[in-house]
Structure formats: structure tokens, C-alpha cells
Amino acid sequence: MAKTLDKVNVVTVGVGWMGGIIAAECAKAGLKVRGLERGKSRSTADYQMIHDEYRYAIRYELMQDLSKETITFRNHRKMRALPMRQLGSFLLGENLGGAGTHWNGHTFRFLPYDFQIKTMTEQKYGKNKLSSDYLLQDWGVTYDELEPYFDKFEKTAGISGEYTNPFAGKRSNDFPTPPMKRTPILKKFETAASSLGYHPYMLPSANLSEAYENPDGETIGACQYCGFCDRFGCEYGAKTSAEITVIPTAMKTGNFDVTFHANVVEVLKSGNKVTGVRYVDTQTGEEFIQPADVVVLTSYVMNNAKLLMVSKIGEQYNPDTGRGTLGKNYGYQILPGATGFFDEQMNVFMGAGALGMTIDDFNGDSFDHSDVDFIHGGSISLTQPGYRPIQTNPIQPDVPAWGAEFKKASIENFTRMLSIGGQGASMPHKENFMSLDPDYKDAYGVPLLQLTYNFTEQDRNMHKYLTDRIAEIMKEMGAKTVVPGNPISDYDIVPYQTTHNTGGTIMGTDPATSVVNTYLQHWDAENLFVVGAGNFPHNGGYNPTGTIGALAYRTAEAIQKYSKTGGSLV
Amino acid sequence: MADDQKKGLSRRDFLKTTGIATGALVGGGLIGGLVGYNVNKDGVQRKSGTENAEDHDVTSVKGLMFFTNHADFNVLSQAVERIFPEDDLGPGAIGLGVPYFIDNQLAGNYGSNAREYMQGPFFAGEATQGYQSSLTRAEMFRQGIAKMEEEAQKRYQKPFVDLDGGQMDEIITSFQKNEVEMKGVSSEFFFRILRQATLEGAYADPIYNGNNNMDAWRMKGFPGHQFAYINMIEDEKFQKIEPKSISSMQH
Ligand SMILES: Cc1cc2nc3c(=O)[nH]c(=O)nc-3n(C[C@H](O)[C@H](O)[C@H](O)COP(=O)(O)OP(=O)(O)OC[C@H]3O[C@@H](n4cnc5c(N)ncnc54)[C@H](O)[C@@H]3O)c2cc1C
Ligand code: SF4
Numbered sequence: 001m002a003k004t005l006d007k008v009n010v011v012t013v014g015v016g017w018m019g020g021i022i023a024a025e026c027a028k029a030g031l032k033v034r035g036l037e038r039g040k041s042r043s044t045a046d047y048q049m050i051h052d053e054y055r056y057a058i059r060y061e062l063m064q065d066l067s068k069e070t071i072t073f074r075n076h077r078k079m080r081a082l083p084m085r086q087l088g089s090f091l092l093g094e095n096l097g098g099a100g101t102h103w104n105g106h107t108f109r110f111l112p113y114d115f116q117i118k119t120m121t122e123q124k125y126g127k128n129k130l131s132s133d134y135l136l137q138d139w140g141v142t143y144d145e146l147e148p149y150f151d152k153f154e155k156t157a158g159i160s161g162e163y164t165n166p167f168a169g170k171r172s173n174d175f176p177t178p179p180m181k182r183t184p185i186l187k188k189f190e191t192a193a194s195s196l197g198y199h200p201y202m203l204p205s206a207n208l209s210e211a212y213e214n215p216d217g218e219t220i221g222a223c224q225y226c227g228f229c230d231r232f233g234c235e236y237g238a239k240t241s242a243e244i245t246v247i248p249t250a251m252k253t254g255n256f257d258v259t260f261h262a263n264v265v266e267v268l269k270s271g272n273k274v275t276g277v278r279y280v281d282t283q284t285g286e287e288f289i290q291p292a293d294v295v296v297l298t299s300y301v302m303n304n305a306k307l308l309m310v311s312k313i314g315e316q317y318n319p320d321t322g323r324g325t326l327g328k329n330y331g332y333q334i335l336p337g338a339t340g341f342f343d344e345q346m347n348v349f350m351g352a353g354a355l356g357m358t359i360d361d362f363n364g365d366s367f368d369h370s371d372v373d374f375i376h377g378g379s380i381s382l383t384q385p386g387y388r389p390i391q392t393n394p395i396q397p398d399v400p401a402w403g404a405e406f407k408k409a410s411i412e413n414f415t416r417m418l419s420i421g422g423q424g425a426s427m428p429h430k431e432n433f434m435s436l437d438p439d440y441k442d443a444y445g446v447p448l449l450q451l452t453y454n455f456t457e458q459d460r461n462m463h464k465y466l467t468d469r470i471a472e473i474m475k476e477m478g479a480k481t482v483v484p485g486n487p488i489s490d491y492d493i494v495p496y497q498t499t500h501n502t503g504g505t506i507m508g509t510d511p512a513t514s515v516v517n518t519y520l521q522h523w524d525a526e527n528l529f530v531v532g533a534g535n536f537p538h539n540g541g542y543n544p545t546g547t548i549g550a551l552a553y554r555t556a557e558a559i560q561k562y563s564k565t566g567g568s569l570v
Numbered sequence: 571m572a573d574d575q576k577k578g579l580s581r582r583d584f585l586k587t588t589g590i591a592t593g594a595l596v597g598g599g600l601i602g603g604l605v606g607y608n609v610n611k612d613g614v615q616r617k618s619g620t621e622n623a624e625d626h627d628v629t630s631v632k633g634l635m636f637f638t639n640h641a642d643f644n645v646l647s648q649a650v651e652r653i654f655p656e657d658d659l660g661p662g663a664i665g666l667g668v669p670y671f672i673d674n675q676l677a678g679n680y681g682s683n684a685r686e687y688m689q690g691p692f693f694a695g696e697a698t699q700g701y702q703s704s705l706t707r708a709e710m711f712r713q714g715i716a717k718m719e720e721e722a723q724k725r726y727q728k729p730f731v732d733l734d735g736g737q738m739d740e741i742i743t744s745f746q747k748n749e750v751e752m753k754g755v756s757s758e759f760f761f762r763i764l765r766q767a768t769l770e771g772a773y774a775d776p777i778y779n780g781n782n783n784m785d786a787w788r789m790k791g792f793p794g795h796q797f798a799y800i801n802m803i804e805d806e807k808f809q810k811i812e813p814k815s816i817s818s819m820q821h
Contacts (some may be wrong), residue, residue, distance in 0.1 A: 049819045051795035054774035059680065070687040075698055082695045082702055085687045184806050224798035345808035349792050350799035389773035389792045401746075402653040402765050403739065411659055415791045415808065440689065492698040 002278055002287035008034045009563065011277060011292035013264045013307065014299035016098015017545060018531045018552045020242030020250065021153075022296050024216065025556030027255035031563060035256065036279055036290060038263040039095030043243055047233035053388045057231040062102045064092035068263075068282075069442035071302055073493050075454040076431060077319070083440050083448065089492070090499040091231070093300060096258065097243040099499055100545070104230045104353030104385065105206030105239050107159045108542035109150045109550070111364040112143035112169045113376075114425075117538060120365065121375055129375055130458060135329055135428045137537045140509035140518040143169040146550045153549035154204075157240040158212035158220050161204035167360035180209045180223065185346055185418060186357045189382035192476035198359040203381055204546070205354035206240040216249040227386025229353030239353065262288070265446050267295055267311040267528065274313075274528045280444050294527045294559055297505075298552075301534040302434075305504035306449040309436045314515055314524055317433050319452075325515045327434035329503035330451065331539035334378065334424030334459045334488070336466035339394060340479025345415040348387040356383030362422075362469055363541040374462040378424035378541035380470055389414065396481060420474055422466045426502070426539040429456045434504045454491050463488050500544050505534035507551075509570070519558035519569040520551060526568055531555055632670045632779055635677035636708065642715050643669060645730045649718060650768045652738050660789040661782070663768050671771030671780030672711070681708035705754045707763060714760040717750055718742075775816050787813040795819070 010026050012019040015035035027033045055061050064070075066087060074081040093099025113120055118136045121129055130136065151172050161175035179202035182190070186202075193200040207223040214220065221238035229239060237244045250256035259279075266278040268289065276291035297304040308314050308326055317328035358381040360366055369375055393410040394417040400406055437450040455463075464487055471484040508514025511523040520535055522528040531552050533544040540547070558569050637643040647669040656662035663669070679685060683706045695702040703710070721741045722730035730738065744750050748758035771780035773787070775794065781787065787794050793811035795818065802809055 049816055051819075052775050052777075052816050054770055054778060058770060058774075060685070065685050066687045067683075067685055073699055075696070079696060080693060082693060082699045083687045083689070084699075085683075085701045088700055181804055183803050222800075224800045225803045226796070226798055228795075345791065347799070347803065347805065347809055350803045350809075389787065389790050390770050393769060402742075402768075404655050404657060407654055407657060407662075408659065411790050439691070490698050492700075494698070494700040 002289045004289040004291065007276070007291040007293070008032045009292065010034075010294045010296060010559065011036060011290050012296045012298045013267075013277060014038070014098060014297075014303070015096055015242070015247065015258050016093055016298065016300065017100035017242045017246075018548060019098070019296070019298035020100075020246035021156075021549060021552040022298060022529075022531065022556050022559065023250040023256050024246040025553065026559055027250040027253040029560045031255065031560070033250065033256045034290065034292070035258040036262040036264055036277065037096060037258055037260050038282060040260050041096050041258070042101070042233070043096075044233070044235065044237045047235045050232045050235055051226070051228045053228070053390050056102070056228075057388065058390055060087050060091060060231075062093075062095065062231070062233065063087060063099075064094040067443070069448070071449045071451050072437040072440050073451045073453070075452075075490050077452060081437060081450045081452070084493055088494045089497050090501055091496070092302065092499070096247065096260075097241050098300065100241045101233050101243065102231050103206075103239075103241070103545065104543070106354045106356070106543040107154065107157060107204045107206050107546040108379070109143070109169060110540040110542060110547045111167065111360075113364040114538070114540040115139045115142050115146070117376070124365070125369060125375070129369070130427065133430050134456075134458065135430055137506075137508060137513060139507060139537055140514070141507075141554075146554065147172055149550035149553040150546065152553045153546060156214050156216065156245055157206050157549070158208050158214055159204050159206055159240075160209040162202045164199075165201040165358075165360055166199050167363065167366045175204065177212050178209050180205050180207065180352065180355050181225070182357075183347075183350075183355070183384055185348070185384045186355070186382065188418070188477045189357050189420065189473070192473050192478075193357070193359050196473060196476055198361040198473075200357045200359050203354055203356035203358045203383065205352070207234075207352040207354045208238055208240065214245060216245070218245045218248055220244060223352050225350055225352050225355065225386075227349050227351050227388070229351070230385050263444060264299065264307065265310070265444050267297070267307055267313060269311060269313055269525055272525060274525045294529065294563065296555075296559070297528070297530045298532065301501045301504060301532050302449050304530050304532050304534045305434050306436070306446075308505065308515070308530070309449070310446055313522065313528070316435060319430050319433060322430065325506065325511075325513060327504050329428035329506050329537055330432045330434050330453055331426035331428055331502040331536065332453065332491070333426055333498045333500045333539055334455070334463050335421060335485070335497055336378070336424060336463045336470055337419055337421040337485040338467065338471040338474045339417060339419045339483045340474040340477060341394070341396065341413060341481040341483070342416045342418065342479055346418070348384070348415055348417070351384040351386030353385050354383070355385065356381045360541075362466055364425075372461070372465060374458045374465065376425040376427065376541060377462060378422040378466055380420060380422045380466065380473070382418065382420045387414065392417075397483060418474075418477070418479070420470045422470055423498070423500070423541050423543065424459070424462050424466055425541040427456070427458050428503060428538050432456075455488050460488055500533065500539060502533045502536040502539040502544065505530045505532070506537045507535040508537065517568070517570045520555040521558065521562070521569050526566070527562065529555055529559060632667065634670075634673050636673045636681060641719070641729075642712075643673065645715050645718050646672060646711075648731050648738060649715075649742060649764065650771070652735060652742055653765055653768045654772055661785050663772060665782065666772050666786050667780045667782040668768055668771030671774065671778050672767050674779050675767065675770075676708045676711055681711070682706050701759070703755045703759070710755050710760050710763065713752060713755070714745070714757070714764065717752060717757070718745075721750060777815060777817050784813040784815060
């Protein structure tokens with residue numbers, strides 16, 4: 001029998017970036033908030049011996065323990081879905097701070113085009129630019145409406161950047177801190193991109209260029225360019241993450257606490273409201289019911305969708321009929337790129353996760369798509385994240401993968417290789433979706449989430465186009481050999497690509513085509529909010545967290561309003 | 571190739587004559603210990619110290635935690651040396667201690683796939699779906715190493731460790747091309763984890779018993795754990811920095 005606990009005002013399922021934002025804002029407003037986090041506590045003190053590539057970047061110490069829970073995957077409906085037995089394509093977060101602990105800190109705002117993609121694409125290119133298999137839709141909120149919330153997230157995080165990108169949406173304020181250092185490696189890209197007529201700018205970064213105190217009084221350190229950033233926690237408290245900002249902010253109010261080792265298995269619903277959640281204490285196996293006035297799912301894209309599915313809240317999407325919205329529009333990212341081999345040795349092992357320069361000349365609708373067979377595009381960046389030797393063994397295509405030649409080439413190239421990558425937008429397709437797996441279960445007996453996903457024609461075309469542009473930039477940078485990325489065929493869950501999963505709990509203005517309204521309030525349960533990149537109806541050409549952060553701040557405000565007035569917010 | 575072969579053989583000959591031990595040495599048992607370490611009688615390795623800025627008299631003992639006999643360990647050692655051979659740049663997998671690294675990893679979470687989803691049912695699946703074997707890595711290595719020895723006997727009627735480099739390469743290539751029959755896992759997959767584990771052992775921090783004396787980092791120009799690059803990241807010039815182990819934070 002589950003033990004029922006005392007009721008709280010707000011419960012968040014998961015305490016990562018989004019759980020932290022909701023908790024801070026609601027707790028500051030006087031609401032009693034409890035976070036239920038399946039993992040353990042952690043803080044900067046735990047990152048003092050973190051420069052260990054094998055432990056953290058290869059064996060994934062900070063990330064989800066798949067022996068407890070994973071997802072299943074198939075490329076299409078005729079394939080048998082099988083469990084993702086090891087982490088690979090994306091690295092799911094676990095423990096306090098979630099994936100935000102070991103993110104890079106690229107912090108973008110999606111383009112104005114993204115939020116009104118259907119309307120703007122049809123206006124310019126007509127209704128048939130993409131086939132009707134692509135389930136394009138506007139988000140129901142515009143860039144301008146979100147701008148104050150972007151501003152708020154960036155101020156909380158102290159983002160370092162420069163306001164020079166001509167393709168970006170209008171900003172009410174400059175970046176809170178100046179851009180990071182323009183290193184010699186970055187300048188190579190800047191010079192080449194400029195001479196090709198593009199518009200390079202310093203990548204907006206949550207690795208801060210200088211020490212900063214945010215409006216909540218939290219301090220963030222200055223980045224030391226230590227080169228162990230992506231997949232690592234920051235020993236300097238210089239990479240903004242939830243556990244050094246919003247979580248302590250929430251704690252300070254006295255209105256917030258976190259229960260660790262609490263794996264939520266069900267959202268409890270009665271009529272048109274939810275009453276709380278059921279969770280398992282992963283250390284004892286005991287079950288608890290946590291009643292709450294408001295339930296907020298902040299357990300990342302996968303589990304936000306899964307918890308709604310197992311709790312039977314909303315209608316599962318059916319690709320045959322097109323009915324149902326839950327699980328619909330799963331999106332990912334398309335990653336064109338090119339590697340360049342240079343003569344001179346460069347300090348590639350120095351760097352920071354979000355140290356880079358970017359162009360948006362081929363992102364969104366920055367360029368005319370009349371003569372190309374795809375819409376949207378992607379940001380193109382050269383980053384200097386700090387290359388490490390296990391993960392980075394670059395060889396030319398004609399070099400064998402092992403043996404004497406391999407050793408020589410991979411060692412020679414390590415300090416003579418740069419790469420440019422694009423983050424291509426991902427357009428929703430009717431065959432790409434999430435559902436519950438009928439066969440496989442997690443450690444608590446709950447079905448695994450099933451992913452049905454493949455790249456589509458639009459993705460392949462965009463990939464090719466962007467790869468060609470990127471290779472041109474690499475050539476202009478003076479690489480003696482340029483190796484463009486291979487064309488994409490089927491999505492493969494094995495090699496790391498990005499942890500930018502989107503969709504499944506999409507937002508919108510119509511309950512027939514979305515799971516939540518534009519305040520991320522569930523259409524079928526007014527006191528249930530679902531927050532994460534799962535709300536994105538399509539994925540844009542940037543990293544997602546800046547945009548989810550803005551949506552989360554808007555939702556936090558909506559929850560405070562709801563707590564006073566009740567009812568639907570739209 | 572012929573050159574490599576000679577080198578391989580002469581190294582074995584060298585070891586036979588050193589008198590430190592016999593048999594066990596062939597597989598790289600102590601070769602690792604000979605590079606950058608002083609080996610005293612009871613096998614305790616002591617850092618030579620001079621090349622290390624922060625020398626805090628670290629002693630370490632390498633030993634087998636997974637393999638139960640020298641023969642298997644020696645096959646592993648020779649195979650990884652073929653994948654990452656000694657050359658004029660510096661030590662190969664054996665000299666770096668990679669066989670010990672792999673052995674030790676197989677005895678722990680890595681070998682038992684402790685943090686991976688290992689519930690059935692199991693199906694082969696498509697390549698895009700990744701690892702689907704019911705075997706743990708420890709089981710794969712045990713079988714894979716036995717298969718390598720079996721192939722050597724079948725093809726050349728000799729132990730794997732007595733083959734010349736070219737013959738070893740031929741067998742490893744058969745694994746890579748998925749031409750060797752294995753149970754519960756494809757030989758190609760075994761090859762892939764063998765290759766990957768070799769690179770991990772070469773380049774991981776020396777606390778994991780590979781990358782002896784940080785020589786793999788030195789070869790590659792990677793300085794290991796450094797606190798900060800903020801004061802040099804704008805330099806145009808390539809920086810050669812003496813590497814440091816994360817263990818310098820732990821003692
Ligand atoms: C290596 C890496 C690099 C990245 N780099 C960038 C970048 O540069 N820029 C960018 O924008 N984004 C980046 N991301 C993505 C970014 O980390 C995520 O977008 C962000 O963390 C999402 O926040 P979230 O709160 O939705 O989820 P998370 O931060 O993942 O938090 C979810 C939390 O919920 C908990 N949880 C899950 N299920 C349950 C359950 N059933 N019960 C209780 N708790 C549960 C988890 O343990 C976790 O703590 C990166 C991700 C990775 C892995
Ligand atoms: S690169 Fe900068 S932000 Fe990243 S972990 Fe190192 S010091 Fe922290």
C-alpha cells in the first residue's frame with residue numbers, strides 16, 4: 001500500500017533545469033514546492049576531481065543509469081522495437097540538475113520564424129512546399145511574446161554573448177555578460193565566414209566570460225577554459241546550471257525541498273484535475289503518494305511523455321488515423337558537418353563547451369528556399385570545446401581504423417584537426433512519434449517509452465545542402481584536406497549525435513493538435529503542467545535549452561496565476 | 571609490416587633474456603612496468619619521479635582481476651599491441667599497460683554492464699538499434715580471446731602469441747569483417763569493443779592502470795588534467811605542456 005504524504009502546493013517531477021526554474025519562481029511567490037528527483041543530490045563540491053575523460057565522457061558517470069530505465073527504438077513501424085541498452089545517440093540526465101549539469105551551455109533563442117513556421121512558410125512558398133506527411137504547425141506563441149522570458153532566463157544564467165547576429169529576433173537588452181574570448185581557432189572561422197559574405201558572431205554561452213551575480217543573488221564564476229566541459233560538471237561553478245542558480249534560489253525561500261531517490265511512476269487523475277503523483281523510493285522499494293494542488297512534469301522529453309501515457313492522460317497519437325496528440329511530432333536534429341586537416345598544430349585541447357562562433361545565414365528562413373527542396377536549415381558553428389584523446393582520434397578516410405598507420409595518423413591529426421558542425425532543424429513527420437512499448441519494462445514494472453524515428457527526405461536534402469556550405473567554409477579556412485560528413489541514410493541510435501530530443505507533448509492553440517496550451521497547461525487537466533523540449537512542435541536549428549527556459553519562466557508565471565484563480569489559462 | 575614483425579619478435583627475445591620472469595612477460599605482463607617505472611622484486615612499481623612535476627611517491631601494483639591464466643592475458647596483450655603498436659612515436663598498447671587496463675575494467679562495472687539495460691527478451695535487431703546481446707562484455711572478451719587462440723591453432727597450428735604480426739593482423743581482420751563465428755555476439759562487435767577498449771586504455775588517466783607514465787598523452791600532445799587555460803588560450807603558438815594526472819588532486 002502506498003503511503004500518502006501531506007499535500008503541497010506544487011510538485012515537480014524531476015529537478016533538472018526546468019524543475020529548478022519552476023521551483024524557484026513558485027517558491028519565491030510563496031507556494032510550497034516539493035521536487036521529486038529519482039537521482040541523488042550533487043553540487044560543485046562533487047566536481048573537483050572531474051577531469052577524467054574515461055569516467056565521465058566515456059562511461060557516463062553523471063548520466064542516466066539504464067539498468068533501471070531506458071527507451072526502446074525502431075526506425076519504422078514494421079521494425080521490432082528493441083531497448084537502447086547503452087547510452088549513445090543522446091545522453092539522458094539523472095540526479096540533481098539533470099542534463100543541465102553536464103551540458104555545454106550553448107544558449108540560443110529560437111528564431112521568430114520557428115514560432116510561426118507554418119504561417120510564414122505557406123505565405124512565402126505556398127501550401128505545398130512540404131508534403132502533407134509533415135505535420136508542421138505554429139507554436140501559438142510568438143517570439144515577441146516570449147522575448148521578456150528569454151531575457152529573464154538569460155539574466156538568471158548570465159549568458160555571455162554579443163548582439164551582432166543580423167538574423168536573430170530583436171532583443172530588449174544586450175547579453176548580461178560580454179562574449180567569451182576570440183581565440184586564434186575561432187578567428188580562423190570568423191575570417192573565412194566573413195570573406196564568404198556570412199555573418200559570424202560569438203556563440204551565446206553559459207560558460208561565463210566573467211564572474212556574475214544574477215538577479216536572484218546567485219553567483220556564477222568565470223570560465224577557466226579547462227577543456228572538460230561537455231559531459232562534465234564545472235569545478236569552478238562557471239557553467240551555469242540549475243544546481244548553482246535556480247535550485248539554491250528556491251531553497252533559500254524556505255518553501256522548497258527535494259526528495260531524492262523518488263522515481264515517479266504515475267500521475268494521479270480524477271475528473272478534469274490531477275491530485276498528485278505516485279512514486280517509488282528507489283532505496284527501499286516503498287511507494288508513496290504525493291498529493292499536490294499543481295503537478296508539473298519536468299522529467300525531460302522522454303519521461304514527460306511516458307508519464308502521461310502510463311497515467312492515461314490525453315489521447316495517444318495514432319499514425320494511421322492522425323488522431324490523438326500524445327507522442328506526436330517527435331523531432332531530433334540533423335547534423336551536417338566537415339572535418340579539416342591542417343598543417344600547423346593548434347591548442348585544440350584548450351577550450352570550453354560553448355566557446356565558438358556561429359553563423360545563421362543558413363538557418364530558419366534567412367535565405368531564400370524557393371530553389372531548394374527543403375525548408376528551414378540550421379546554425380553553423382565552429383566550437384573549441386577542448387578535444388580529449390579517447391573521444392578524438394581523427395583519421396583521413398583512407399587510413400585504416402587500427403594498427404601502425406592508424407596510430408600515427410590519429411596522433412598526428414589530434415592537434416591539427418578542426419571541425420565545423422551544423423545543427424539542422426527537424427521537421428515533424430507523421431511516422432515519427434513516441435508511444436508505450438508493449439514488451440519491455442523498467443525496474444519498477446512500468447512500460448518503457450518506445451521511439452519510432454527515422455530521418456526523412458527533408459532531412460536528407462537539408463543535410464546535403466548544409467554539408468556543402470560547411471565544406472566551403474572549411475576550405476576557405478585553409479584546411480589542406482577537407483572531409484565533408486557522409487550523407488545521412490537511416491537514423492542510428494549508436495553514435496552520439498545530440499541530446500536535443502523534442503516533441504511528444506507539443507504545445508499549441510487547439511486541443512485537437514496539441515497536448516498542452518501555450519502556458520504548457522494540459523488540455524485535459526487544468527492543474528497539470530508539462531515543461532520541456534517535448535513542447536516543441538518541431539525542432540529548430542539551435543540547442544533547445546534557451547527556448548525551453550523561456551517557456552518555463554512563462555509557465556511559472558502562469559502557475560502562480562492559476563494558483564490564485566484556477567481554471568484554464570486560455 | 572616486416573619491420574614491425576621483427577620488432578615484435580625481438581621484444582619477446584629481449585624479455586626472455588632479462589630474467590625478470592618468463593612466460594607471463596610475453597603477453598606484456600611486465601613490459602608495461604618497464605616503461606617509465608622501476609620494477610622491484612615483489613613487482614611493486616615505483617614512479618621514477620624525475621619527469622613528474624608533482625611527485626608524491628605513488629606506489630602501485632598492477633595485477634590481474636579478471637583473467638585467470640596467463641595464456642588468455644597474453645593473447646589479449648598481443649592483440650591490443652597490433653591495434654596500437656609501439657613505433658618511433660612511443661610505446662604501444664603493451665608498453666602503456668592497456669592489457670591491465672582492460673583486465674581491470676572487465677572485473678568491474680564495465681565488464682558486467684552494470685549501468686546498462688540487460689533485461690530480455692533479446693533479439694539480434696538492426697544495426698541502427700545497437701548492442702542487443704545478452705552477453706556481458708566480460709563474457710564477450712572471454713569468448714573472443716578463446717576464439718582468437720582457436721583461429722590461430724586452426725590456421726597456423728600455433729598459439730596466437732607465437733604468430734608473426736602479419737598473421738595476427740589477419741586473424742584480427744577476420745573478426746573485424748565478421749568472418750569468425752561467435753555465440754551470442756558477432757565477431758565484428760567483439761572487434762569493435764576490443765579496439766575501443768584499447769584506445770580507452772591507452773588514453774585514460776593512468777589511475778586506471780593504462781597510459782603508463784602518461785606517455786600516450788605525451789605522444790598526442792594532450793596535457794591531461796590542467797586547472798585552467800585562461801591565460802594561454804589566446805596564444806597563437808602551440809603549447810607543449812607536461813601532462814598531469816587527476817590523481818594529483820587526490821593525494
Ligand atoms: C552532453 C550534453 C550537452 C548538452 N549541451 C547543450 C547545450 O549546449 N545547449 C543546450 O541548449 N542544451 C544542451 N543539452 C541539453 C540540455 O541539457 C537539456 O535541454 C536540459 O537539461 C533539459 O532540461 P530538463 O529540465 O527538461 O531535463 P533534465 O535537465 O534532464 O532534468 C530532468 C530531471 O528529471 C529527473 N527524472 C526523470 N524521470 C523521472 C521520474 N520518473 N521521477 C523522478 N525524476 C525523474 C531526471 O533524473 C533529471 O534530473 C545538452 C545535453 C547533453 C546531455
Ligand atoms: S570550460 Fe569553463 S565552464 Fe566549462 S567546465 Fe571548464 S571552467 Fe567550467
